[in-house]
Amino acid sequence: MLRELRIKNFVLIEDLKLDFGNGLNILTGETGAGKSILIDALSGVLGDKMTTDMIRTGFDRAILEGEFDIAALPQVPKILEESGIDCDDSTLVLRRELFANGKGRCFANASQIPIAKLKEISEYLVDIHGQNEHQNIGRIAKHREILDSFGGHQESLDAIYAVYHTLQDLKEKIGSHQIDEKEKARRIEYLSHALREIETAKLQPGEEEELKNESTLLANAEKLFTEINTASSLMKGDGGILPSLKKVEQSLSVISEYDAKISDILDVVQQSLYSLDDISGVLRDYHSGFNFSPQRLNEVEERLSLISSLKKKYGDSIQEIADYAERSSRELEAISTSEEEIENLTRLYKETVREAKEIALDLSEKRKASAKNLEEKVMQELKDLGMGGTSFRISIKRELSPDGEIESENKKYVLYPHGLDRVEFLIAANEGEDLKQLRKVASGGEMSRIMLALKNVILSADIVDSLIFDEVDAGIGGKTAEIVGRKLKSLSKNRQVLVITHLPQIAAMSDFHYTVQKEKINERTTTNVKKLAPSDKIREIARMLSGEKVTDLTMRHAEEMVSLAEGTP
Secondary structure, X not given: OEEEEEEEEEOOEEEEEEEOOOOEEEEEOOOOOOHHHHHHHHHHHOOOOOOHHHEOOOOOEEEEEEEEEOOOOOHHHHHHHXXXXXXXXXXXXXXXXXXXXXXXXXXXXXXXXXXXXXXXXHOOOEEEEOOOOOOHHHOHHHHHHHHHHHHOOHHHHHHHHHHHHHHHHHHHHXXXXXXXXXXXXXXXXXXXXXXXXXXXXXXXXXXXXXXXXXXXXXXXXXXXXXXXXXXXXXXXXXXXXXXXXXXXXHHHHHHHHHOHHHHHHHHHHHHHHHHHHHHHHHHHHHHHHOOOOHHHHHHHHHHHHHHHHHHHHHOOOHHHHHHHHHHHHHHHHHHHHHHHHHHHHHHHHHHHHHHXXXXXXXXXXXXXXXXHHHHHHHHHHHHHOOOOOOEEEEEEEEOEOXXXXXXXXXXXXXXXXXXXXXXXXXXXXOOOOOOEEHHHOOOHHHHHHHHHHHHHHOHHHOOOXXXXXXXXXXXXXXXXXXXXXXXXXXXXXXXXXXXXXXXXXXXXXXXXXXXXXXXEEOXXXXXXXXXXXXXXXXXXXXXXXXXXXXXXXXXHHHHHHHHHHHOOO
């Protein structure tokens, strides 16, 4: 439900805040006062196109904001939550800003959102019927949903949705197994060769790094051998470190017998001797164990070359090569068993198609019965609304295709998640005219009354909480106007309804009444809207009855109309 509409610097409105209530909200005013501006502003809040000429002259941006009660619309908090937008499950504030440079911004509860997301949210909030295009019910995609909701087909819809997705899953699995025989033979040969090549190599984790280290040592063997000899000679050869340090130890041992202060130094020298002796042993072992072999170098290089070749084909590391081998083995097994698997999947697919056909055809019959019922009810409503010559029909068609899953009466039809049917509402506004798409009906007034008829019939099936009717009174008067007013009043018992009208018979039915007026303030024309008290409402209806000159008689007539309207069931 729309609680509040705030408009700033938009066309003729400089700064306006309007509160709306439950029930029937009526807006009246002289022709040209700016009533359509309010509809344009709300349409802008809901995501309709805005142009820079809508910005009030002298300002750099227009701001439109709508506050909605979404407590009865669980779909909206879900959309907001999925988009990461804070929501308390009861209040939503949509804000739209348009700048003079043509750029704009959209917000939901202070979080900036793309225009597409704004439109997605707004589909659940308001339906506007009249000259504007923000009409859910005018969209063909909604017609099937309305019919199914009206007919109570949810159980069948759930069933066909489930079986449809089972079919798609089976088709994908069958397709993944069905490959050309030549391609299958080529694939088997390639995978088998790859597995033989990888298995023959017998690669080990970490092997490549070890081989690279060994290759570096073998390639530099001569230099290493020379340097080891030099180091060993300097350690233990004549005049080397160890013989010289032993002499130092001997001298310090003699001194320490006479001067104990030398004992600490002697200990350090002796520790150094032990350490250097250990190092000398390591060098000796390294020297004796060093075995340069040109043959071994060739073996290492060949092994590294093999690993490099395998990496180019099957992965960037030994682990990736191993993973490739595992995948190839699984694929080979799958190919070898695919014939049996395809046979099983095909059998299951045929069984599922039979199940889908039964559900889809049953749903189609239910839709046909519901469509006939809905047509009759809407036609009666249209007759009440002074449109007895109007024909309303529901077209239910299927899409033929040689690849269609569902065969019936020697024809193949495409199956969709919602079944076989394409549903569309059609209208002929006058006797003898061809049926046309709902959104192509001639006038805004006719469209509004058609929508009013539909809304009254499908009220329980409609998720949108707020309905706006512009031009619903176009071309009618007298008794028909009174009937339209009663229909609107009845509709507003369960929905918030906003109506722009020129007819006092309809205005008298209001729960809340607003007048739209043009004023000159500081040499500028401004559109203002005023919420009327009961006494002001009677005067406004009197004005609508007689024009600018309101007499006692028209006031009494207005009072009577309001009194009678208040007694309307």
